[in-house]
Amino acid sequence: MGVRSRLVGVLAMTVLLAVPAFADTGEKSDPDDSPGVLDIASVAHGHHFAFGRNKLEHTITTQESWGLDDVNSNDSIQIEFQLPGDNRTSPPERLLVINVKNGELKAKLYNTLGDPPKFVANVSLSRPDNRSVRVRFGKHLLRKHLKSYKYRVFTYYEKTGSDCNRPEACQDATPDIGDSGNRVWIRHDL
Helix, strand or coil: CCCCHHHHHHHHHHHHHHHHHHCCCEEEECCCCCCCCCEEEEEEHHHHHHHEEEEEEEEEEEECCCHHHHCCEEECCEEECCCCCCCCCCCCCEEEEEEECCCCEEEEEEEEECHHHHHHHHEEEEEECCCCEEEEEHHHCCCCCCEEEEEEEEECCCCCCCCCCCCEEEEEEECCCCCCCCCCCEEEEE
């Protein structure tokens, strides 16, 4: 193997190994503060690198274990995305909804600027364990040329026979709503 071939190989490996180091990751814990199986324990963001592609990754972990028998089609985990230029008083531009459809857990991304909201894409969803859900998607689904965004996570749980069988159901948010009632967000720099 010639010097040039070795140099090209070393440079290629350096680039491949360095790319993930620049990706922003973060995690936010949430207290055990809401009854029901969808009480949030933590939310995390990061990146998933595979086949030369960089996908955004969000993982939501709950305080308790749960399965499809514990939730129904009215229950949901939602991620609101505030994109640069979004008006602070208007709804966020993108909303990702995770819920049960036809006996399966599904994740769908919507553009909320229209009335009704417009479907954007089905999003890859997995269950790393019995307390977590993970979604992965290309950042272009939020907006092209995006350098950062803010997000927050909500859960809504109203399973019959649980502590949450009441008109307002059980809800949780991470980060929690501020004392002033203002929206609080988690920033993800890309």
